[in-house]
Amino acid sequence: MIAWLDNESNSFPAIHTALKEPNGLLAAGGDLSPARLKEAYRQGIFPWYNQGEPILWWSPDPRCVLFPEQLHVSRSLRKRIRKQDYDVSFDTDFEAVVDACAEPRANGDGTWITRAMKGAYCDLHRQGIAHSVELRIDGRLVGGLYGLAMGKMFFGESMFSRETDASKIAFVLMVEQLQNWGYALIDCQVSNNHLKSLGAKEIPRAEFKRYLNKYLDQTSGHDWVFNPERLSFGETPR
Incomplete structure (x- = not known):
């Protein structure tokens, strides 16, 4: 299971909790506000998803x-x-x-x-x-x-x-x-x-x-x- 983010907080789960398969999938949901994106990159996390999907957040290992x-x-x-x-x-x-x-x-x-x-x-x-x-x-x-x-x-x-x-x-x-x-x-x-x-x-x-x-x-x-x-x-x- 991965965490589901809301729009109230820009915090993310610890990156070591990301899935091994698919590699690096950490969380879903939230938004793409500048504050959240900056916090994501600071933690080694980035968004990657397709149109029509919820926002997916990734931190693959290795990088x-x-x-x-x-x-x-x-x-x-x-x-x-x-x-x-x-x-x-x-x-x-x-x-x-x-x-x-x-x-x-x-x-x-x-x-x-x-x-x-x-x-x-x-x-x-x-x-x-x-x-x-x-x-x-x-x-x-x-x-x-x-x-x-x-x-x-x-x-x-x-x-x-x-x-x-x-x-x-x-x-x-x-x-x-x-x-x-x-x-x-x-x-x-x-x-x-x-x-x-x-x-x-x-x-x-x-x-x-x-x-x-x-x-x-x-x-x-x-x-x-x-x-x-x-x-x-x-x-x-x-």
């Missing part, structure tokens, strides 16, 4: 993460990045990035980014917590991603690609920027081959929680503006 200094860029991707025939920006069109991430995938799967989810993350964006990365070619938005920045942690939510490697380029340049800003960890939530190819790996949930405890309350001290001057653009880290 997929990327340490910025362990970013892996393949030779072919490095060559593509070096061409620099694109423009990268942060936070110039958050809503368009979320809409693009919500588009149906080539494999025919539906979207889990419901209208309520979009509204919730747009609220967090207005509070300066949720951020987007945009990749444009000839002025056309072709790739990007969005997530939350809290302390020295970045919580990735979703990415999209309308051109080959567009989301990977956006991700690589964001990771390099975060590394320059001193971020300790990027939460990727659940592992897949796309993330593993970029250097993501799984760590125990308890270890992930220790990173939350250590880095969430550290101040970042930067504006969310893409600054390419100190980036390697996929080259061997400095």
Whole structure:
């Protein structure tokens, strides 16, 4: 059995009580208010559900993460990045990035980014917590991603690609920027081959929680503006 949340309190059950099957399912119900979402991420919990379902809250074990200094860029991707025939920006069109991430995938799967989810993350964006990365070619938005920045942690939510490697380029340049800003960890939530190819790996949930405890309350001290001057653009880290 999992806990059923109400709208009176933003508290969650302890993450170690999450189910093993399906992996990480912790609770259902509640709402997507900014206060509840911020508390969820602070505890290592995120929402993920389909249209027509109650809100489902997850904390899987193990957890997929990327340490910025362990970013892996393949030779072919490095060559593509070096061409620099694109423009990268942060936070110039958050809503368009979320809409693009919500588009149906080539494999025919539906979207889990419901209208309520979009509204919730747009609220967090207005509070300066949720951020987007945009990749444009000839002025056309072709790739990007969005997530939350809290302390020295970045919580990735979703990415999209309308051109080959567009989301990977956006991700690589964001990771390099975060590394320059001193971020300790990027939460990727659940592992897949796309993330593993970029250097993501799984760590125990308890270890992930220790990173939350250590880095969430550290101040970042930067504006969310893409600054390419100190980036390697996929080259061997400095």
